[in-house]
Amino acid sequence: MRSVEIYWNKQLAGLLTEENSTSYTFRYTDEYFADSSKPPVSVTVPKSQQLHVADHLFPVFFNLLSEGANRQLQCRLLKIDEDDDFGLLSATAQYDTIGAITVKPVSK
Numbered sequence: 001m002r003s004v005e006i007y008w009n010k011q012l013a014g015l016l017t018e019e020n021s022t023s024y025t026f027r028y029t030d031e032y033f034a035d036s037s038k039p040p041v042s043v044t045v046p047k048s049q050q051l052h053v054a055d056h057l058f059p060v061f062f063n064l065l066s067e068g069a070n071r072q073l074q075c076r077l078l079k080i081d082e083d084d085d086f087g088l089l090s091a092t093a094q095y096d097t098i099g100a101i102t103v104k105p106v107s108k
């Protein structure tokens with residue numbers, strides 16, 4: 001099981017967890033969920049419920065990943081399997097992403 005924190009405009013919005021290769025969860029933090037002024041991280045992950053479950057990486061997070069030659073280069077340099085979407089997301093979506101979402105490893 002691996003987890004990362006999801007930030008929306010530098011504010012902690014929730015926790016994304018890979019339970020196994022076919023089970024993913026996203027849970028909004030209590031504070032973010034309760035604040036009606038904060039938007040959902042995506043229309044596919046609405047704030048109408050606090051916990052979301054999927055059998056694949058949620059599209060909003062998958063779309064933060066690079067493709068093609070850039071993905072191959074990142075995977076080779078970072079020594080990450082090209083099929084490891086969650087690992088690549090955790091390693092590459094911390095700073096320079098398109099949009100408001102950033103991803104940070106869970107601090108222990």
